[in-house]
Amino acid sequence: MGKIGLVSTDFDGTLIVHRLGEKCVPELADSLLGAREAGAKWAINTGRSLEHSVEGITLFCGPYLPDFLLVNERHIFKRNGTRWEADEKWNSLCDLRHKKLFEGATVFMERLRGWARCEKGVTLLPMGETPLGIVTTDEEVMARVADFLDEELTAHPEFSYQRNAIYLRFSHKDYSKGSALAHLAETLRVEREQVFAIGDHFNDLPMLDPEVAGLLACPANSIDAVKRAVSGAGGYVARGEAGSGTAESIRFFLAR
Ligand SMILES: [Mg+2]
Structure with missing residues (x-):
């Protein structure tokens, strides 16, 4: 195994x-192939659902299919040919713990509903048996939601959320892109120092953590909080945006 054992993007x-019909840029295809040749596995680690991720990678037309899809910021799927197989043990425990978490949070949910009714631009996503999250009209409104939740959740230490632009998903504090990636690396016996992680938004912060990944990066279009976290941990802030920045970051760590 080379310098990078596991790539998490x-x-x-x-x-x-976020352009319609956007495909993998050639330099990213080259970098991903380089990482694979050096022995790295590739996981896409996203807030998208499995279905939406599969649709995304089909349109993306990468140089090869990722080995893993880490979806909903918590569930793990492994590729077998062109099929996606669940990590049953991890995913079912994750679902069970979320079910229990939401069952025990009825008072908090009531308070949230009451607050959201009086706030402009805040929509709660299906709050039936499995509360999902929140969508807002813009990122400023989302910042207000985050302030409200940060205060409310001090009374619910197990309750957390994953925030990405105008979307927010409720989660158990033990489940995030970071814990899913740490579990995958452990399963693959890849040392933390050989785990590369790159992302651009709030929901990426749990994996852009030196406790999870030793090789951290972010593209130039990342939010400031991500750039601060990555540079603060000695990671690489790319000059290029999105796919070009990811290509540049992989090249940087492969050459080091
Ligand atoms: Mg993102």
Whole structure:
């Protein structure tokens, strides 16, 4: 195994910008092939659902299919040919713990519903048996939501959320892109120092953590909080945006 044993890339904003029909840029295809030749496995680590991720990688037309899809910021799927097989043990425990978490959070959910009714631009996503999250009209409104939640959740230490632009998903504090990646690396017996992670937004922060990945990077279009986290941990802040920045970052760590 080379310098990179496992590549974990966010999808939106990291492999692609957000243009309709955008495909893998040639330099990214080269870098991913270089990483694979050096012995690295590739996981796309995203807030997208499995279905939406599969749709995304089909349009993306990368140089090969990723070995793993880490979706919903918590579930793990392994590729077998062109099929995606669940990590049953991890995913079912994850679902069970979320079910229990939401069952025990009815008072908090009531308070949230009450607050959201009086706030402009805040929409709660299906809050039936499995509360999903929140969507807002813009990122400023999302910042207000985050302030509200940060205060409310001090009373619910197990409750957390993953935030990405105007979307927010509720989660158990033990589940994030970071814990999913750490579990995958452990399963693959890849040392933390050989785990490369790159992302651009708030929901990437749990994997852009030196406790999870030793090789950290972010593309130039990342939010400031991500750039600060990556540079603060001695990682690489790329000059290029999205796919070009990811290509540059992989090249940087492969050459080091
Ligand atoms: Mg992103």
